[in-house]
Amino acid sequence: METLYISCLAFGILFAFVSVVLGDILGSFLDGALDFLSVDGPGIFQPAAIAGGITTFGGAGLLLERYATLDEGATVLLALLIAAAGSMFVFFLYVRPMRNTEATSGYSMQELGGAIGEVITSIPAQGCGEVLIRIGAGVTNHTAESFEGKDIPTGSRVVVVEVKLDVLAVATMDERGEM
Structure with a gap:
């Protein structure tokens, strides 16, 4: 034995x-x-x-x-x-x-609706720029356009209003966190 x-x-x-x-x-x-x-x-x-x-x-x-x-x-x-x-x-x-404890850092673009972000490349009224959005413990950047058709300068806080195929439509937020 x-x-x-x-x-x-x-x-x-x-x-x-x-x-x-x-x-x-x-x-x-x-x-x-x-x-x-x-x-x-x-x-x-x-x-x-x-x-x-x-x-x-x-x-x-x-x-x-x-x-x-x-x-x-x-x-x-x-x-x-x-x-x-x-x-x-x-x-x-x-x-x-x-x-x-298995976790994934993956996410769906559709999950970004309502997310708060910051403009890192200014968004012209009729064109695209770039936003930085915090996802969990990390950040991700995406192409974005102005939902309201207005210029959005670099550094502005924005909220994702609509998720399109390859672009996020965002709107500016004021200091109080309102649109």
């Missing part, structure tokens, strides 16, 4: 090394062939949680076999219980929070 425990422990260490240290590097070279190592599996049966359970089984079994005075069946059963607890520990304290 000691060989089984050492093998499980070695597998877990190798899995951790490959998925954490080399996962992104190898994944880019192998064009996504290692994507199964990510945290996107079904329910509690995530690859990282299962590998954590196997590693815990190997480590717990090895320690129990060497230092506890239990028979072989009790050692395996206790190692399995500890492995299940370790697997759940990995799932609830690592995998699940990582899945919930």
